[in-house]
Amino acid sequence: MKLGIMGILLAGILALIPCLPATAQDSGTITITMTGAKEFSINLTPANWSFGTVTPNTVNTTDLTQFNLTVDSTSTCAINTYVTGENAVWADDPGAYNWTLSNNEQNDIKVYVLWFKLDGEESYIPITEGPTSFYSGTLGPGDSKQFGLKLLTPQPDFTKGGTGYFSVGSAIVQTHVTISAVAA
Amino acid sequence: MTQQRQIAYDREVSRKSAMKQIKAGIITILLAIILAAIPYLPVVAEGNSSGETTITMNTESVMGISLGQAEWRVEGEEDVSLNTTYKTDLPASWCTITNTGNSNVTMFIKGDDAEWVSDPSKKWTLSSTGDNGKNVYALWYHIKGDTVDSYTPVSKDLASMKWVRDGEPLNLAKHDDTQQFGLKLLTPTQFIGGRTMEANIILSAVAA
Numbered sequence: 001m002k003l004g005i006m007g008i009l010l011a012g013i014l015a016l017i018p019c020l021p022a023t024a025q026d027s028g029t030i031t032i033t034m035t036g037a038k039e040f041s042i043n044l045t046p047a048n049w050s051f052g053t054v055t056p057n058t059v060n061t062t063d064l065t066q067f068n069l070t071v072d073s074t075s076t077c078a079i080n081t082y083v084t085g086e087n088a089v090w091a092d093d094p095g096a097y098n099w100t101l102s103n104n105e106q107n108d109i110k111v112y113v114l115w116f117k118l119d120g121e122e123s124y125i126p127i128t129e130g131p132t133s134f135y136s137g138t139l140g141p142g143d144s145k146q147f148g149l150k151l152l153t154p155q156p157d158f159t160k161g162g163t164g165y166f167s168v169g170s171a172i173v174q175t176h177v178t179i180s181a182v183a184a
Numbered sequence: 185m186t187q188q189r190q191i192a193y194d195r196e197v198s199r200k201s202a203m204k205q206i207k208a209g210i211i212t213i214l215l216a217i218i219l220a221a222i223p224y225l226p227v228v229a230e231g232n233s234s235g236e237t238t239i240t241m242n243t244e245s246v247m248g249i250s251l252g253q254a255e256w257r258v259e260g261e262e263d264v265s266l267n268t269t270y271k272t273d274l275p276a277s278w279c280t281i282t283n284t285g286n287s288n289v290t291m292f293i294k295g296d297d298a299e300w301v302s303d304p305s306k307k308w309t310l311s312s313t314g315d316n317g318k319n320v321y322a323l324w325y326h327i328k329g330d331t332v333d334s335y336t337p338v339s340k341d342l343a344s345m346k347w348v349r350d351g352e353p354l355n356l357a358k359h360d361d362t363q364q365f366g367l368k369l370l371t372p373t374q375f376i377g378g379r380t381m382e383a384n385i386i387l388s389a390v391a392a
Contacts, residue, residue, distance in 0.1 A: 040233070041233075042233065042234070042235050043235055044235025044236065044237055045237075046237060047236070047237055048237065048238045048240070049237060049238070049239055049240070050239075050240045050241070050242070051239065051240070051241045051242075052241075052242060053241075053242040053243070053244055054241045054242065054243065055244055060241075067237060069235060088239075088241070091240070093357070096357070096358070097358060114239075149239070151239075151241070153241070157286075157359055158286075158359050158360070160246050160248060160284065160285065161246075163246070165243075165244060165245075165246050165285075165286050165359070166243045166244075166286060166359075167358045167359035167360065168243055168286055168288075168357070168358045168359070169243055169244060169245025169246060169247075169285060169286035169287040169288070169358075169359075170242070170243065170245040170287060170288070170391075171242070171243045171245075171286075171288075171358075172240050172241070172242055173240070173241045173242075174238060174239070174240045174241075175238075175239050176236050176237070176238050176239065177236065177237050177239060178234055178236045179234060179235050179236075180233055180234040181233045181234065182233065
């Protein structure tokens with residue numbers, strides 16, 4: 001008798017098992033939202049370039065493929081790019097002698113001019129201390145742009161024997177060109 | 185029974201009020217986190233956002249100096265006395281050296297025996313020690329800005345002009361840089377009077 005009752009109970013329990021989740025279940029929805037960060041990295045090469053020995057009031061140019069800007073292929077967005085320059089300084093004593101970067105494409109005593117030109121483009125664009133658009137479109141991951149520079153040195157600080165010179169001789173005058181990027 | 189309902193009602197109101205406060209607290213905390221994160225968002229978005237190249241240019245050099253004085257008449261038209269010290273009228277700034285080139289130069293100085301203009305074989309020897317003697321005279325220079333009343337002997341050997349204060353060479357780094365100096369002379373303890381003696385000092389600029 002007992003065995004029979006236990007058998008019935010066991011059968012009942014077993015029969016109920018598939019129904020238990022259905023009886024206890026409710027449903028809910030979880031929405032997961034994520035926004036991928038706009039991350040990018042750019043690389044400008046070479047890190048250093050020398051025009052060699054320059055004389056006053058002369059134009060010096062590089063090849064149009066001399067410099068290369070690359071957007072890292074792992075970047076996650078398109079970018080807009082800008083270029084800036086700065087005053088050139090005597091490397092030995094920056095406070096004692098410098099050339100101001102022109103903002104009107106005109107050189108003068110202690111004022112120099114710098115332009116860039118993208119490979120394949122028509123004209124040179126002046127570089128100033130303020131940001132100038134480097135590439136009119138956007139650049140995406142893996143994109144690269146080659147460009148060259150043009151330099152117009154300052155007018156001579158003094159003349160000796162009919163030849164113009166800068167105030168510092170056998171000196172290194174140094175400046176920097178920076179290309180910066182923002183997410184498009 | 186009515187009192188029990190009132191108590192239950194009060195508890196429910198209290199619970200809802202507490203929930204509202206918690207929600208308000210959560211919203212406040214979330215808002216604070218969002219506001220705190222705002223300054224960092226551009227940084228996260230930018231990554232490595234610039235590249236720089238250093239441009240260098242070398243300049244041509246030319247060397248040259250000029251001296252503001254070409255002659256020192258020690259006592260003007262008067263005669264000098266034995267064993268007497270004379271200084272240029274401007275003890276520190278009598279002569280200006282100007283860098284008329286653009287090379288970074290250091291200055292060297294060299295004296296010579298004083299010769300009788302009528303017979304150069306008759307001389308006053310330039311002392312090499314700063315001590316005078318019979319027909320031996322001494323000469324010094326003082327650089328403007330150097331230690332007060334400090335003088336350095338001039339000898340017949342070409343020697344670098346140096347600051348007494350720190351031993352550094354006298355330097356003109358770029359075009360139009362200037363330095364000034366004065367001279368001091370001690371006449372011999374014995375000499376034959378009536379002779380006009382003449383000596384040359386050479387100042388040289390050497391690339392630093």
